[in-house]
Amino acid sequence: MMERTSLDDAVGEELQECVDSFNSEFIETASKGGLKGKHNQYKDDSAFSGLLFYEFDRHVLRIEYRCPIAAVDAFVRIVNETADSVKMRN
Structure with missing residues (x-):
C-alpha cells in the first residue's frame, strides 16, 4: 500500500528505482471493481513476473508477482483473478 500518492x-x-527493469511502458x-490501474512486466527470462x-x-495498491516459467499457465490465471x-x- 502506498499511502497518499x-x-x-x-x-x-517505480521507474526511478528500477531503471531498465521493465519490458515496455506501463499500460x-x-x-x-472499476479501479484504475497500470501494469507492466519485468525483463526476466527465468520467471513470469510483473x-x-x-x-x-488517495492511495495506491501495489501488487508484485513472480513465478517460474514452468508454472506460468496456472499462474497467469491466479494473477488475473x-x-x-x-x-x-462499500
Missing part, C-alpha cells in the same frame, strides 16, 4: 506518482517512483488497466498498481481514494478481485469495499 497517485497512480502516476507510484509508477514514476492502463482497470479492475472488474507489477500491478491500482488507485483508490487477483487483479479482477480488487475493489473498494
